[in-house]
Amino acid sequence: MAPASLGFGVEIEAVVQPYKIRPNWSPYQYYERLAQALRNRHLSAVADTAGSQYRRHPEHYNRWFITRDGSLPASTTGGNLSLEAVSPKLRSDGDWIKEIDLFWEAMRKVFKVQADGHCGSHIHVAPIGARFKLEELKKVAFAVCYYEQCINGLLPTERRNNNYCKPNSQSVSHLRSLLAQPSSTSLRTVATELKAKSTTTEICNYMQADRYVCWNFANTVNQTPGTTSGTIEFRGGRHLRGRFRTKRWITFTVTFVLMALDEGLVNSSSSYTVLRSSRDDVTAFWEKIKRYANQLGLESMIPSSYTSMNEGASV
Secondary structure, X not given: OOOOOOEEEEEEEEEEEEOOOOOOOOHHHHHHHHHHHHHHOOOOEEEOOOOOOOOOOHHHOOOEEEEOOOOOOOEOHHHOEEEEEEOOOEEOOOOHXXXXXXXXXXXXXXXXXXXXXXXXXXXXXXXXXXXXXXXXXXXXXHHHHHOXXXXXXXXXXXXXXXXXXXXXXXXXXXXXXXXXXXXXHXXXXXXXXXXXXXXXXXXXXXXXXXOOEOEEOHHHOOOOOOOOOOOEEEEXXXXXXXXXXXXXXXXXXXHHHHHHHHHOHHHOOOXXXXXXXXXXXXXXXXXXXXXXXHHOOOXXXXXXXXXXXXXXXXX
């Protein structure tokens, strides 16, 4: 039985321009400005400080954390600067929609968000107050493989085959050889091999060579509390510039993981249907996502057509 809800967090990369540029201010002072705007809206928030090392800060996962992004320059031409906004831990069955709305209200009060295809978004999901069980990870991992072509069909052009979010099958040679020309037989091989894995490390190594993949399992490896987040990370999300697309990609990610857990296709005894990134297959996949989102009361958060997700990119 799949859980009825999941915990999640979102990381939003952005290039922004302050509405009021202050001479000699560092990016960190602007980060604090955004954190204060969030606090003014009764959201808990803290900003990174100058001189701190770029690293994850799990002590801040109970509030919004405004920090620099390691993949983008701290400041750019024309008064722009880059940042990453890391949300607190949220619940898919909680009032997270209001939280996202208030975040973007604060962001737009302080900054003009620039269009920049170098930016992306990362969404982390995990059971609430727990870690994924080994069998649950196998279900999600197989769903990532099985639906890979359809998921790729949802991505905007700049996120497809992006070096920071490669399809998982392109990261590991063994998986690439099985899924380059998928068949029911090769999908059965993937299912059999995943079911044989006895540790989270084995599952992670099967799914990726590094963390720069569409679905990153690296945070599930170390089971010692406090050392890793225990989350599966979706790295394929677009550059987010407002509340509507933020809610779309959160809803898709959470819904997909819950669907993967519920379907449990890795344990199917039937022949697997091979899915492609064709219009028909992606449409059918999106209709399934919408049905699961409706069960969660979230169908209004995603568009009726997958072409609104991929913004007209060809399939």
